[in-house]
Amino acid sequence: MSEHFIERSRYLCALGGAAATVTAIPGAIPILHSASGCAGNFAWTQNGGSALQVGGYCGALTTPSSNIQEHEVVFGGDERLREQVASTLKVMAGELFVVLTGCVPEIIGDDIKSVVAEFSSEGAPIIGAETGGFRGNSYWGYDLVLQALFRDVVAKSSTTESTEVNLWGIAPYGDPFWRGNLEGVRRHLEQLGLRVNSFFTTRDTLDGIRQAGSAALNIVVSEVYGLGAAALAAERHGIPYLSLPLPIGPTATAAFLRAVAHKLDLSGPTVEAVIAREKSDYFKLLEPLTDCWNDLDLQRYAIVVGDANYAGALTRFLADDLGWLPELTVCTDPLQEEEQQRLVSGLSDLDSGYEANLVFETDASQVIHHLRKKWPAGNGGTYHNTFSPAFVVGSSLERELAQTLGAGHLSVSFPVANRAVIDRGYTGFRGGLRLTEDLISSIVAGR
Amino acid sequence: MSYIDLKSAPKREDRLKACIAHGGSVCDLGGKGKKSCLVDDGERGFTQGSICLLLPALAMLNTLPDNVVLMHSAIGCGTCTHSQNANVRFGGNVRWGKVKDGTWLSTALNETDVISGGDAKLEQAIIEADKRYQPFSISVVSGCVPGIIGDDIDTVVKQVQPLVNAKLLPVHCEGFKTKIWATAYDAVYHSIGRTLLESTTSEKGAGEGGDAGLAPYQGLERLPRTVNLMNVSSMGRIDELELTRLLTGLGLAVNVFPVFAHPEGMVTATQAALSISTCPTHDDYFLTYLEERFGVPYLLKHMPIGIENTGLWLRDVARHFGAEEQGEEIIRREEAELHAALAEFRPLFTGKTVFVSAGEFRALATARLLEELGFRVVGIRSFHHDAFAEGEYEKLAASAVEDYPIDIANVQPFEEVNLLKRVKPDLFLGHANGNATAAKLGIPTHVIYNTGLAYIGYRGAYDLARRLARQRKNPSYNRRLAENLRLPYTDDWYQSPPFSYINTRGGVTA
Numbered sequence: 041m042s043e044h045f046i047e048r049s050r051y052l053c054a055l056g057g058a059a060a061t062v063t064a065i066p067g068a069i070p071i072l073h074s075a076s077g078c079a080g081n082f083a084w085t086q087n088g089g090s091a092l093q094v095g096g097y098c099g100a101l102t103t104p105s106s107n108i109q110e111h112e113v114v115f116g117g118d119e120r121l122r123e124q125v126a127s128t129l130k131v132m133a134g135e136l137f138v139v140l141t142g143c144v145p146e147i148i149g150d151d152i153k154s155v156v157a158e159f160s161s162e163g164a165p166i167i168g169a170e171t172g173g174f175r176g177n178s179y180w181g182y183d184l185v186l187q188a189l190f191r192d193v194v195a196k197s198s199t200t201e202s203t204e205v206n207l208w209g210i211a212p213y214g215d216p217f218w219r220g221n222l223e224g225v226r227r228h229l230e231q232l233g234l235r236v237n238s239f240f241t242t243r244d245t246l247d248g249i250r251q252a253g254s255a256a257l258n259i260v261v262s263e264v265y266g267l268g269a270a271a272l273a274a275e276r277h278g279i280p281y282l283s284l285p286l287p288i289g290p291t292a293t294a295a296f297l298r299a300v301a302h303k304l305d306l307s308g309p310t311v312e313a314v315i316a317r318e319k320s321d322y323f324k325l326l327e328p329l330t331d332c333w334n335d336l337d338l339q340r341y342a343i344v345v346g347d348a349n350y351a352g353a354l355t356r357f358l359a360d361d362l363g364w365l366p367e368l369t370v371c372t373d374p375l376q377e378e379e380q381q382r383l384v385s386g387l388s389d390l391d392s393g394y395e396a397n398l399v400f401e402t403d404a405s406q407v408i409h410h411l412r413k414k415w416p417a418g419n420g421g422t423y424h425n426t427f428s429p430a431f432v433v434g435s436s437l438e439r440e441l442a443q444t445l446g447a448g449h450l451s452v453s454f455p456v457a458n459r460a461v462i463d464r465g466y467t468g469f470r471g472g473l474r475l476t477e478d479l480i481s482s483i484v485a486g487r
Numbered sequence: 488m489s490y491i492d493l494k495s496a497p498k499r500e501d502r503l504k505a506c507i508a509h510g511g512s513v514c515d516l517g518g519k520g521k522k523s524c525l526v527d528d529g530e531r532g533f534t535q536g537s538i539c540l541l542l543p544a545l546a547m548l549n550t551l552p553d554n555v556v557l558m559h560s561a562i563g564c565g566t567c568t569h570s571q572n573a574n575v576r577f578g579g580n581v582r583w584g585k586v587k588d589g590t591w592l593s594t595a596l597n598e599t600d601v602i603s604g605g606d607a608k609l610e611q612a613i614i615e616a617d618k619r620y621q622p623f624s625i626s627v628v629s630g631c632v633p634g635i636i637g638d639d640i641d642t643v644v645k646q647v648q649p650l651v652n653a654k655l656l657p658v659h660c661e662g663f664k665t666k667i668w669a670t671a672y673d674a675v676y677h678s679i680g681r682t683l684l685e686s687t688t689s690e691k692g693a694g695e696g697g698d699a700g701l702a703p704y705q706g707l708e709r710l711p712r713t714v715n716l717m718n719v720s721s722m723g724r725i726d727e728l729e730l731t732r733l734l735t736g737l738g739l740a741v742n743v744f745p746v747f748a749h750p751e752g753m754v755t756a757t758q759a760a761l762s763i764s765t766c767p768t769h770d771d772y773f774l775t776y777l778e779e780r781f782g783v784p785y786l787l788k789h790m791p792i793g794i795e796n797t798g799l800w801l802r803d804v805a806r807h808f809g810a811e812e813q814g815e816e817i818i819r820r821e822e823a824e825l826h827a828a829l830a831e832f833r834p835l836f837t838g839k840t841v842f843v844s845a846g847e848f849r850a851l852a853t854a855r856l857l858e859e860l861g862f863r864v865v866g867i868r869s870f871h872h873d874a875f876a877e878g879e880y881e882k883l884a885a886s887a888v889e890d891y892p893i894d895i896a897n898v899q900p901f902e903e904v905n906l907l908k909r910v911k912p913d914l915f916l917g918h919a920n921g922n923a924t925a926a927k928l929g930i931p932t933h934v935i936y937n938t939g940l941a942y943i944g945y946r947g948a949y950d951l952a953r954r955l956a957r958q959r960k961n962p963s964y965n966r967r968l969a970e971n972l973r974l975p976y977t978d979d980w981y982q983s984p985p986f987s988y989i990n991t992r993g994g995v996t997a
Contacts, residue, residue, distance in 0.1 A: 042619070044612035045557065045592040053563025069975060072536055075631050076897065077662040079536020081567045083920045088570025098975040100920055101898050105536030109663055113635060119993070127533030127988060131901055133977045143561050144663050147601060147635045173561030174601050174632060405590075405619075440588060455569045 047403035048437055049177070050089075050347060050372050050454050055142045056082045057178025057214060058171040061185040062138045063099035064212035064240040065249070069134035070098065073121045073152055074142025076107035078173075089455030091216035093462075104128040108144055117150045125159055125166065135246050136193065138185065139168035146172035160192075167192040179265045179348075179373070182211040186239075186269035189249060190276060197254035197277070202304070204255045205229060206279070207238040208269070209262030209286070215349065216456040220465020220474075225261055225287065228297055228468050231314045232306055253277045257304055261286050261296075261467070263382050264348040264375065286353040289361040289472030290322050291391050318469040325473055329480070338480055341427050342366045343441070345407060345434030346453035348373045351398065352386050353466075354433050354452065354475075359394035361472055362479070367427070368411050369398045370434075372453075404437050408444060431479065448483045491680050491776050494641050496673035498665035502772075505667045505873040509895035510902070510986025513867070513887050517880025529990030537897040538567075539662030540671035541630060546571050546720040547675045548658065549589040550578060550746040553623040555616055555653070559609050559640055560630025562595040574720070574938050578747055581724040592616055596632050605638045610647050617651035624654040624750045626678070634661030654750065656682045666897065667871050669768050669846070672719050676773035679745060680780075683753045701782030703758040713740040713755075714804070715762040715783070719769045720746050721849065723938030729946040730765070730791060733801055736817045737810050757781040761807055765800075765943070766790050767875035768848045788878075790848050793856035794822060797944050821945045829860065832952045835959060836861035842912040844868040844903065844921060845935045847895075851879035853916060853935055853942070858886055860952055865910045868894040868903055870918075892985070900924045904976055905985040914959065929969030931962035 051057070055074060059082055062070035072078055083100035086093060094100050106124040108117045121139070128137065139156050156168035169188040171181045186208060207225060212218045219241060226236045226243075237248045237255065258273055258281035260266050270281035282303050287296035294315045301311035332338070342364045344354045351371035358364040371383060380400055387396040399410050415427040430447035432438045436457040442449035451459055452466070452475075466475045490496060499505040508529045541564060548556050549571050558565040568591045575589040594612050596605045609627070616625055629640045644655045656678040660671065684704055703709055716730055731741045742748075744756050756762070762777055762785040764770035774785035786807065791800040798818045805814025841862040843854045847869035854864045864883065869876070872895045880893075891910070894902050904924050907915070915925035915932045922932040933955055936942070941950035 042612070042615050044594065044608055044615050046562065046595045047590070047592050048568075048588070049562055049566060049593055049595070051562070052566045053561050056563045056566065074536075075539060075662040076534075076537050076666065077539020077541055077668070078563070080538030080542060080898075080920075081563065081565070084538075084542060084567035084570045087920060088567070088572060094920060095923065100923070101535060101537060102900050102924070102975060103536045105534060107534045107536065107666070109666060113663055123532050123992065123994075124534065131533050131977060131980045131988075132975050133973075134975065143601075143632050144635060147632070173563045174596050174598055176597075177562055437588060457569065457573060 041401050041403060041406065046374065047405060049402070050435060050437070051214060052082060052085055052178040052181075053173030054171040054175045054177065054181035054184060055140055055173050056085065057181030057211060058140045058169060058185045059103060060086070060099070060178070060213040061182045061211065062140065063096045064218070065136065066245055067097070067135035068246070069128070069132050069137050070103050071125060071128050071137055071139045072103055072105035072142060073117065073124070073139055073145050073150065074105060074108065075144050076105065078142050079103045079105050086213050088457050089216070090213040091456040091459050091461035093213060093216065098132065098134065104132060113144065113148055116148065117145045118155055121145070121150065121152060121155050122158070125155065129159070129164055135165060137164065137166040138188065139166065140171045142171070143173045146170060177374070178214050179211055182214065183266050183268040186266055187272050190269055190273045193249060194252045194273075194277065195250050197251070199254055200256050201235070201254045202256045203233060204235045204237070206252050206255045206258045207236050207261065209260040209266045209283075210349065211265055212240050214454055215347075216454060216459075216461045217452070217465050219463045220461075221286070221467045221471070222465070223463065224465040224467030224471045228293065228314070228318075229259070229300065232297065232301060232311060253279070255279055257282060257300070259284070259300060262349050263352070263386060264373070264379050285356065285386055286349045286467060288353045288466050288475060289357040290319055290469050291360040292353065292356050293468050293472070294319070322469045322473065326476070329476070336484065337429070338483060340364050340429050340431040340448065342430065343368045343370070343407065343411060343432045343434070343447075345370045345372060345404065345432065345438050347371070348375060348379070348383060350453040352383055355387060355396050355398070356390060357472060357475065358433070359390050359396065360392045362476060364431070366394070367397060367414060368407075369396055370401050370407050370410065371398060372402055372404070374402050375400060404441065407438070407441055431483070433479070450479055450482050489776065489779060490772070491677060491780070495659040496670065496677040496772065499667040499670045499673070499873070500665065503873045505669070505871050507666055507871045507895060507897045508989050509872060510989050511893050511895070512890045513880060513884050513893055514890045516893050517877070517882070517884030530992035531899070531988045532991030533901065533988040535899050535901060537899070538668055539660070540665060540668045540674060541565065541628070541660040541662055542567050543668060543671035543719070544628065544658060544660050544675050545591075546574070547746055548626045548628065549575050549591060550720060551624070552579075552747065552749050554750055555620050555622045555625045556589065556591040557612060557616055557625050557627050558591065558593040558630060559605065559627060559638065560593065560596060560632045562593055564630035565591060565593060565628070577939060578724060582747055590620055590622070601632065601636055604636060605633060606643050609638065609640065609643050613643070613647045613655065614651060617653045622653050624656055626656045626658055628658045628660050630660060631662050634664060654682055668897070669871060672769050673772040675745075676776070679753060680773065680776055683750055684757055703781055704754045707754060707758050709760065710740070710758045711760050712738060713742055713759045715744045715756050715759045715777075716741050717762060717764045717770045717774070718743055718746050720938070721766060721769065721936060722943055723940065725941045726943035726947060729941065729944035733817060733944060734804065737805055737808060737813055739808070757783065759783050761785065761804070763804055766848045768846055768873070771875065790852040791944050792849065792852040792942055792947065794825065794859050794945070794948055796852050796855060797948070798822070825945045825949060828949055829952055832956050833861045835956050836952075838863060839913040840865040840910070841914040841916065842866040842907060842910060842925070843935065844915070844917040846870045846918070847872055847876045848879065849935065851876055851883060854883055855879070855886075856948055856951065857916075859948070860955070862914065863888060865891045865912050866894070866906055867891070868896055870897055871895065894985070901976060901980065902985050904928070904974055905981060905983070908981055909985070914955065924974065926965045927968050927972050927974055929962075929966045931958045931965060933958050
């Protein structure tokens, strides 16, 4: 891992993540206060990395943007932003407008809070977030938008509804499977009798978001993303939170549901009944694969390359449910040491007893060196215990690695350039089946 | 002093008086009493995001084999490469039978760097990239942040160059500095010229003045039958092959430049007998330089999109080499064959209306081609405007049945949606990431630029016709979208004149 650069980064800047997040909020319109190219850069990034999903109701090149230039760099951009917000409110039809700042206005010291306050005091449904690109990556931008929602949109509630929860931790477009992954978790929570606000699915509404303050629990299906918002909501709205790994497949999902039920003090029989029924379905559905699973020798050594959510979640599923051998897990996010520790300990005690090997490496070209530490290249002799048959579950940037190793490959973590995803998801029990289908299908594609 | 002697290329609003905000009509821009917006470009009081010069610059740089792109900016700048990488992979495969990802890096400037400066980080990044990837060249590309905090990539490059093996190409792409993103081409060409074509041992360029003037780079021979065919990434391989086929027909050898050209071999461009542009928007800066410095004359007038335009383009080349008869023979043969092949499509297109949106020259040339296919043009959006396009507007004004709107806009789909609701075209052709608005209105759409598809020359005219026939045959996808989705604009906006916000910035009234 280089200390001086990041190779082919698998995320955008804070503004990029924030803009994508606002696009995913029902009826919301992002207003960028930035240079003109930011919106286009995000559109092209989604085009190449988000499994063919670009924009939505208002995203990509439709996004209002102040497009500041040298004039504003010299004289300040507040006036331009004021003009842009006023005209946006006339031209664009939205239920919520979110001003997001880029690098340039933040460095020159524009005061967006005052501009936003002017309009909101006149009754415009508008909020703002300082999301300058240098503040962090797109996952942090996602977190900043959620924080802004809990600060300025979610109403303070004097009552707590014991069966209401909020769900997040999956960044729209940053996870190409964001819709399906949110829905997969949401479905199981509903099976427990909970009412769920998940912000970004087709079943969510702005009203639901406004009422999120009465939830009994915030569930963050991530050990890294969205935790800033969880802390803010705890402080401001008094809602406790639970940060859990993204649950993929039966073992992880059962653990996830038990953790939620425990925290909410839900009755044991309900959660166990849900798990039993889902498990039964899962294995009945898996049953007919078993002959070919054996006949075609479909067990694989695996390398997992993914973001902070997928690295652990995919490894856990492969080891605990699919019975593959994930010998190397690479997390490509640049993380704080404390965050790294959290991911390491999350993988230290797998249900199957499999020993995971998690490394932190932002640069994909270095993955092979990490593998060689444990699995040296062949020495030319007749007998050699090689890393084969192998499979790489990662992003589309792992195709070269897979080719080098003669391994199979599936793109799951950003960037996913070579798949079209609409609402497919890998979370929950059924998500485990979807992932099994996709992994095996890629192996037998030439059959 | 030439532009090339400056640290960075000038912005086009200064050099060419190019503009991005004008609402007019084809008669206004190309007819009598034409009113150009070249002076006093207005600004919109409402704007939507578009791109900056960084994107087209990276589209070129990422294709260069054995080159590493090192972004010097915040982490988001340049992530557009994730989609451009598809072109790098596909382009490499069709040219060399090898699929390879581009290599792009970022110094990922953070809050600390913004305060204390990023020069030292950049220096270390260059040294490490050189060691790790051992490339022939490293393009050091600056985004907005270094431009504001005062990082100096030129000085860093100068200091580090002796310590590394790779040739270092500083490229200035500070997005806030120019609203004309076509400045990107000048920025990349500028760096190629200064770094790869000029002498690095002497202060002055090899071709500058004196006995070395107007000759190929340092003692190389002139190649009397070799032409530079300029491609800044607006043509895919299939289009390059079409033009190469036509030029080979004149007995010429073709050096495609600069996309997918190895930096080490780029000096060949100084040896050519002629440089041929396919788009004045792209190449004027560099071709002027190649002529001034190395005596390579150039053609920079026509874009070979459309039947007539391809003929005009080829004729100019033929004339340059005294091969007029050969040229006429090729054109006669090609046109006869093409017209016969197009016969089955014409009845499908005749009288149908079309709206076109793209970079200025491409939009106008494609509009002419669509007229040749039988369509009636009812609106054009050009991403910017400069004087090079005046002849094209004249052609379209002359052939227009009635006047129609021309929107000079760096995308701005709010103006487009307003215009489309009024003119209700039967077909829309828009740039990449620029067809969704028309699609959600239920209009059949087709992409006007995609490096995997043919657009150029006679082959391009035929293939485009085939694709449009296909799109028109079943536009259900868009129709169903329109029935079930709404666009994010207020009803008030649809009632307002489309160019209401032009010249309103800063409280100026139109």
